[in-house]
Amino acid sequence: MKILCLISLQVLLLTTSTAYAAIEAASAIRQYDDGKTKVMSPKLEVKGTFLGDRANVGAGYAMDVVSSASSDVTSYGTKPIKENRQELSANLGWLADGGSYSWSVVSSEENDYKSMTYGVGATRELFEKNTILGIGTGYGDDTITSSSNKNFKRYMTNSSYSFSATQILSRTAVIQLLYDLRVENGYLASPYRKARIQQASGTIIGVPENHPKTRNRNSVAIKFNYFFKPLELAFSTSFRAYLDSWGVTSGTLEERITKDLSSWLSLALSLRYYNQMQASFYKDIYEAEPGPFYTGNKTLAAYSSYQIGLRPLIKFSDDIKFYLKGEYYSQSFQNHTALGKLSDTSDDKKLKLEAFVVGAGIETRF
Amino acid sequence: MMYLRRGVFHFIISVLFASAVPALAKSNRLIVESDTTVFTGPGFKFRPLTNAKSGDQFPLSKKVVVGRDGGEFYKVLIKKKSGPPRVGFIPIEASVRTEFSETDSPVDDDVDSYIPFSQADTSFQVGFAGLKDSNFLWTVGYAKYPAPGLYLKLLVGQLLYKRAGSLLGGVEVGFEQSTFDQFSLYLLLSSGVVNIPIVDEVFAGSKSLSFFTQSGMGIRYTADEDAAVSFGLLQIAIFSPNGSYISPGAGISLEVGL
Numbered sequence: 001m002k003i004l005c006l007i008s009l010q011v012l013l014l015t016t017s018t019a020y021a022a023i024e025a026a027s028a029i030r031q032y033d034d035g036k037t038k039v040m041s042p043k044l045e046v047k048g049t050f051l052g053d054r055a056n057v058g059a060g061y062a063m064d065v066v067s068s069a070s071s072d073v074t075s076y077g078t079k080p081i082k083e084n085r086q087e088l089s090a091n092l093g094w095l096a097d098g099g100s101y102s103w104s105v106v107s108s109e110e111n112d113y114k115s116m117t118y119g120v121g122a123t124r125e126l127f128e129k130n131t132i133l134g135i136g137t138g139y140g141d142d143t144i145t146s147s148s149n150k151n152f153k154r155y156m157t158n159s160s161y162s163f164s165a166t167q168i169l170s171r172t173a174v175i176q177l178l179y180d181l182r183v184e185n186g187y188l189a190s191p192y193r194k195a196r197i198q199q200a201s202g203t204i205i206g207v208p209e210n211h212p213k214t215r216n217r218n219s220v221a222i223k224f225n226y227f228f229k230p231l232e233l234a235f236s237t238s239f240r241a242y243l244d245s246w247g248v249t250s251g252t253l254e255e256r257i258t259k260d261l262s263s264w265l266s267l268a269l270s271l272r273y274y275n276q277m278q279a280s281f282y283k284d285i286y287e288a289e290p291g292p293f294y295t296g297n298k299t300l301a302a303y304s305s306y307q308i309g310l311r312p313l314i315k316f317s318d319d320i321k322f323y324l325k326g327e328y329y330s331q332s333f334q335n336h337t338a339l340g341k342l343s344d345t346s347d348d349k350k351l352k353l354e355a356f357v358v359g360a361g362i363e364t365r366f
Numbered sequence: 367m368m369y370l371r372r373g374v375f376h377f378i379i380s381v382l383f384a385s386a387v388p389a390l391a392k393s394n395r396l397i398v399e400s401d402t403t404v405f406t407g408p409g410f411k412f413r414p415l416t417n418a419k420s421g422d423q424f425p426l427s428k429k430v431v432v433g434r435d436g437g438e439f440y441k442v443l444i445k446k447k448s449g450p451p452r453v454g455f456i457p458i459e460a461s462v463r464t465e466f467s468e469t470d471s472p473v474d475d476d477v478d479s480y481i482p483f484s485q486a487d488t489s490f491q492v493g494f495a496g497l498k499d500s501n502f503l504w505t506v507g508y509a510k511y512p513a514p515g516l517y518l519k520l521l522v523g524q525l526l527y528k529r530a531g532s533l534l535g536g537v538e539v540g541f542e543q544s545t546f547d548q549f550s551l552y553l554l555l556s557s558g559v560v561n562i563p564i565v566d567e568v569f570a571g572s573k574s575l576s577f578f579t580q581s582g583m584g585i586r587y588t589a590d591e592d593a594a595v596s597f598g599l600l601q602i603a604i605f606s607p608n609g610s611y612i613s614p615g616a617g618i619s620l621e622v623g624l
Contacts, residue, residue, distance in 0.1 A: 101543065135553060213610075
């Protein structure tokens with residue numbers, strides 16, 4: 001009876017303290033269009049904070065509607081593809097004394113790919129919150145099937161680990177160092193992509209790609225945020241270096257400059273440059289004896305890309321914000337060709353993609 | 367129910383007395399003048415509880431506590447944003463001042479009525495985990511808490527696979543957050559090297575030198591300053607450029623304060 005009374009009292013206290021709660025909702029839509037592939041991505045996120053902002057619970061829904069007639073698809077006689085990917089996510093956060101904890105689960109599903117990912121993270125504040133350390137980890141299980149082969153079923157497991165250190169340098173400058181490791185194990189190819197192999201006769205054929213069964217990905221990033229007071233400009237600069245066990249190396253440089261033009265309007269300009277060296281086993285066209293691994297994946301080729309974007313944000317009130325987004329994206333491959341007729345190389349040309357990304361979103365707080 | 371009735375009776379009596387005669391109660395306070403560390407026990411060998419900032423004020427015990435190593439410490443009460451208050455200890459050499467005052471407000475901060483919960487700042491840990499496909503992992507480690515809620519650990523152990531044990535060694539960083547009295551939540555990340563004695567034992571292509579990374583999360587129960595037990599979920603990845611083995615698991619660890 002005593003225990004029951006105590007439980008009732010605790011429930012009462014908990015109910016009282018949840019009286020202060022806030023709900024935030026954000027919805028956005030984005031469209032990518034490079035002329036041959038179009039991806040429409042709507043998403044909705046809802047987050048509630050409780051216990052005086054100490055706890056939060058969130059949920060999200062996102063979707064990718066893809067229609068593609070890219071050369072990768074049409075060169076192998078496949079019809080233009082149309083597919084949907086749906087993603088559901090839920091997360092829980094807890095603000096503890098001197099740090100925080102978070103848990104998340106994400107489920108993603110399309111007609112030939114399913115994945116479940118579980119994540120947990122924590123931060124620890126040191127030196128009067130001037131230094132914040134963070135660690136995170138995730139575990140995922142993916143199931144890969146093929147819409148053209150009902151008997152095809154493969155699995156991929158991934159395990160990720162991250163460490164970050166954030167340091168406040170001054171009232172207007174913050175620096176952050178991040179390290180990420182992701183180990184992937186299992187089927188890491190695509191049942192649809194084909195590697196091009198030139199036979200002794202000179203004819204080129206497409207064979208299903210064969211990738212190593214593991215890929216260990218490492219990335220190190222440094223981010224620097226700075227507020228330049230004389231012009232009231234906020235700079236967000238980052239550089240990321242990437243290296244994996246397939247020999248892919250890359251560097252990404254990003255800059256975002258934000259300016260409040262008035263109390264209700266702000267403008268953000270973003271620039272991104274990316275350069276990648278190819279995987280050790282990548283070739284645009286393989287010889288008759290291609291070796292143990294061969295691929296048709298253009299993202300394993302050497303290429304560079306840049307992106308420039310503009311995002312005006314309108315603040316209707318402290319609780320309602322609306323933004324538009326426009327981006328131009330260009331990707332130039334050094335050694336991946338856009339296939340014309342598969343058996344003939346005379347109509348091949350270096351692949352170059354140009355895309356426009358437009359989007360809009362609204363963020364509200366109740 | 368009897369307890370509840372008695373509690374209500376006490377409450378009514380104290381309200382009546384409080385209304386009738388404003389009592390003057392004694393209140394001791396410690397005011398921090400320069401940033402200092404608050405320890406969980408009276409000694410520098412105890413785990414840091416929190417970092418007190420200049421200007422922070424804490425209820426103070428009338429008695430100065432003498433630690434095992436002869437050092438003298440102020441005994442204060444640390445109130446957290448969540449959970450019950452905890453007793454902390456500040457060395458008397460720290461830049462602090464004490465104040466004694468009489469107040470007519472009820473004193474609910476009698477430091478001596480709280481039991482200290484001291485924790486050693488270094489410990490020896492033994493862990494055992496079950497992995498998928500009936501594989502196991504054991505480790506021993508030396509952990510030190512350099513800051514509140516943060517520990518660093520050196521560890522060695524063995525991955526017990528089907529035919530052989532693979533020796534591993536590495537470092538670990540962990541965050542620990544006291545939640546309810548002696549229970550705390552932890553999240554850890556460790557990484558190091560593994561020596562796999564048999565080629566292809568753990569995964570196709572595994573050679574003698576591979577790497578491991580492990581993460582884990584769970585609950586730790588600290589019995590007293592010298593003993594704790596943890597239960598949690600974990601995952602480990604053993605990998606080299608040739609291949610990898612990823613496994614979720616569950617584990618238990620025992621900790622002895624040094």
